[in-house]
Amino acid sequence: xxxxxxxxxxxxxxxxxxxxxxxxxxxxxxxxxxxxxxxxxxxxxxxxxxxxxxxxxxxxxxxxxxxxxxxxxxxxxxxxxxxxxxxxxxxxxxxxxxxxxxxxxxxxxxxxxxxxxxxxxxxxxxxxxxxxxxxxxxxxxxxxxxxxxxxxxxxxxxxxxxxxxxxxxxxxxxxxxxxxxxxxx
Amino acid sequence: xxxxxxxxxxxxxxxxxxxxxxxxxxxxxxxxxxxxxxxxxxxxxxxxxxxxxxxxxxxxxxxxxxxxxxxxxxxxxxxxxxxxxxxxxxxxxxxxxxxxxxxxxxxxxxxxxxxxxxxxxxxxxxxxxxxxxxxxxxxxxxxxxxxxxxxxxxxxxxxxxxxxxxxxxxxxxxxxxxxxxxxxxxxxxxxxxxxxxxxxxxxxxxxxxxxxxxxxxxxxxxxxxxxxxxxxxxxxxxxxxxxxxxxxxxxxx
Numbered sequence: 001x002x003x004x005x006x007x008x009x010x011x012x013x014x015x016x017x018x019x020x021x022x023x024x025x026x027x028x029x030x031x032x033x034x035x036x037x038x039x040x041x042x043x044x045x046x047x048x049x050x051x052x053x054x055x056x057x058x059x060x061x062x063x064x065x066x067x068x069x070x071x072x073x074x075x076x077x078x079x080x081x082x083x084x085x086x087x088x089x090x091x092x093x094x095x096x097x098x099x100x101x102x103x104x105x106x107x108x109x110x111x112x113x114x115x116x117x118x119x120x121x122x123x124x125x126x127x128x129x130x131x132x133x134x135x136x137x138x139x140x141x142x143x144x145x146x147x148x149x150x151x152x153x154x155x156x157x158x159x160x161x162x163x164x165x166x167x168x169x170x171x172x173x174x175x176x177x178x179x180x181x182x183x184x185x
Numbered sequence: 186x187x188x189x190x191x192x193x194x195x196x197x198x199x200x201x202x203x204x205x206x207x208x209x210x211x212x213x214x215x216x217x218x219x220x221x222x223x224x225x226x227x228x229x230x231x232x233x234x235x236x237x238x239x240x241x242x243x244x245x246x247x248x249x250x251x252x253x254x255x256x257x258x259x260x261x262x263x264x265x266x267x268x269x270x271x272x273x274x275x276x277x278x279x280x281x282x283x284x285x286x287x288x289x290x291x292x293x294x295x296x297x298x299x300x301x302x303x304x305x306x307x308x309x310x311x312x313x314x315x316x317x318x319x320x321x322x323x324x325x326x327x328x329x330x331x332x333x334x335x336x337x338x339x340x341x342x343x344x345x346x347x348x349x350x351x352x353x354x355x356x357x358x359x360x361x362x363x364x365x366x367x368x369x370x371x372x373x374x375x376x377x378x379x380x381x382x383x384x385x386x387x388x389x390x391x392x393x394x395x396x397x398x399x400x401x402x403x404x405x406x407x408x409x410x411x412x413x414x415x416x417x418x419x420x421x422x423x424x425x426x427x428x429x430x431x432x433x434x435x436x437x438x
Contacts, residue, residue, distance in 0.1 A: 056239035056261070056313075056403070057287075057420035062246050064417075065262070069248045072238035072264040073334065079235040080335040082271075086226035087429070100228065119281055119375035119426070154281075154426050159235075172235035175426040177281070 081159060081174045082106040084136070094145035094182045101155070101178075102136030109133070109159035109171050115178075116154040117146065125153065130160060151180040229429045230271040230391070231384075234335045239263040239403045239423075241290075241311055243415055251340060254347035260409075261313055263402035265346040267320060267335050268427075270384035270397045275432040277380045278399065280425055282315050284371040288419035289411075292372045296355040297408050309419050311407035313371040316352060317381040320345050322398040337398075345400060352404055371403065371423050383432050 059065035082104035089099035103111045110133070115126035125142040155178055161171040240262045242248070247257045256262050270276050284292055289309040296312045299305050322345060328338040335342070356370075357363045369378035385396030403423060 056241050056423070057417055058241040058243065058415045059246075059417075060243065060415060062248075065240055065242060065246050065248050068238065068240055069250070069262070069264065073250065073339075075238075076234065076264060076334050077331065080232045081235055082230070082232045084228060084230050086228055087431075088226050100226065104230065106232075119283060121424075152428075174233045174235050175424065176233070177426055177428040 078108070079172055081111075081157060081172050083157065083174070083176055085155075085176075085178065087179055089140075089178060089180045091146070091180070091182045092184060094142075094147065096139065096141050097180060098139050099137060099178075101140075103131045103133050105134040107133045107159065109161055111157055111159045113137075114156040114158070115140075115142075116156070117151065119154060121154055121156070146180060146182050148182045148184055151182070152177050153180050227272065227274050227431050229276065229431075230387075231276065231427075231429055232269040232271065232336060233427060234266045234268070237264055237266050237403075237425075241407055241415070241420060243407055243409045250343035250347060253340065254343040256347060259351050259404065260407045261311065261403055261405040263404070265334060265342050266401050267322060267337060267342060268317075268384070268399050268401060269322075269336070269393055270429075271387045271391045271393065272431075273386050273389055273391075275386050276384045277430045277432045278317060278382050278384060279377065279379050279428040279430065280315055280317075280369055280381055280401075281375050281377045281428070282369045282371050282426075283375040283424045284313070284373050285422045285424075286373065287421060288416060289413055290419040290421050292421065294370060294372060295358055297406050298355065306408045307410075307412040308408060309411045309413060309415060311405055311421075313403055313405040313421070313423065314354060315369040315371065315378065315381070315401065315423070315425060316354075316367065316404055317399050317401040318349060319382055319384075319396055320398040320400045321395070322393075323395055324393040327393070346402075349400060349402070354404070371405075371421075 057068070059068055084102040084104040086100040089097040091097040101113065110130040112130050113126065113128040114121075114124055117123040117125050125144060125146070126140055127143075128137070128140075131137075154175055156173060156175050158170055159172040160168050162168050240248075242260050242262045245258050245260050247255050248262055249255045250265065268278065286292065291308055291310040293306070293308075293310040293312045297306050297310055322337055322341060326338050326341045327333075327336055329336075332339055352368075354365060354368055355363075356365065366379055367381045369376050369381070381401070382399045384399055385394050387393050387397050
């Protein structure tokens with residue numbers, strides 16, 4: 001009877017082991033995927049929102065106000081971004097543009113560009129790879145065509161700092177506009 | 186016969202006129218200098234500070250920048266922010282500002298400071314605007330050490346910011362003459378300001394000249410004692426996109 005009982009218990013135990021093992025594997029896979037995804041996106045704006053703005057919070061006492069200013073001043077020490085570009089970019093098909101947008105040699109960090117067709121920055125028309133200081137673009141191809149005419153576009157310049165482990169974080173972000181012109185030949 | 190002679194004579198005259206016109210035309214064509222006018226875009230070379238921080242300071246408390254300089258009496262306090270033109274052309278600085286609110290915060294489109302005959306505001310609101318001012322900072326004030334702030338000698342930058350007095354901007358939205366085009370009122374919709382300041386060109390070596398640098402800040406006022414008390418969750422984010430236009434007007438100061 002005992003043997004039978006033990007025999008009956010064994011498959012149940014095996015199932016538990018299999019379930020636990022499977023759960024561990026799934027957890028490891030999810031964790032690994034999360035790490036890969038998160039590390040891959042660490043240099044991208046948070047959740048699609050762009051964090052290069054003047055952020056203001058309420059300060060109700062002198063110590064909090066001073067602490068906030070002190071922190072802002074510490075962060076400001078390496079926060080200037082040199083922009084080097086020509087205001088106009090030109091296209092005859094609305095997709096391929098001749099332009100001049102450089103990561104100034106005066107900058108310390110690599111940068112990437114997002115270009116948006118609207119002031120609210122919801123319509124992304126270009127996303128670049130990382131560009132080292134002293135390099136840039138003389139032509140770009142947009143995600144989708146702009147209509148014939150003149151367009152004010154919003155160029156988000158994001159500087160990326162890479163640490164010794166290869167981890168990339170956003171160092172600085174600024175926004176400027178350019179004029180994209182589409183003419184038919 | 187007479188008619189025929191007249192026709193021949195007038196034909197010959199017409200021919201002579203055509204030939205005499207043709208000669209200088211050919212001569213002109215042979216010796217002309219062909220000038221092709223193509224607009225060359227100027228390379229804009231500017232230095233812009235990145236993410237700025239501002240504080241809503243309902244009690245207008247003083248805040249120190251360093252031992253010598255403080256920002257005093259301002260309800261919207263912005264960290265020092267300087268922009269520099271290293272291009273060899275004067276630049277007009279324009280800006281588009283878009284605000285986003287947090288917590289109970291609301292943007293008020295006009296000053297929250299009410300007159301004696303008006304009902305005081307009780308919402309968690311602030312009147313916020315972007316403004317710029319030419320700075321006296323120039324090439325001699327650049328700092329390449331790790332104490333620099335946005336590339337400038339911190340003490341000099343702080344002294345300039347501290348000396349920039351609170352502006353008492355109270356536009357009446359129904360009276361356009363009270364609106365200042367060089368101040369951009371911040372709201373949740375994108376607002377554009379034209380020619381906030383004109384930056385002088387740097388010299389041919391890229392060295393900043395007098396007027397090549399400007400300061401900018403978010404300024405304004407806020408309700409001191411709203412019906413629902415202010416909390417740290419209340420606030421706003423203002424995204425500033427700069428537009429730099431080459432200024433070719435010699436009369437621009």
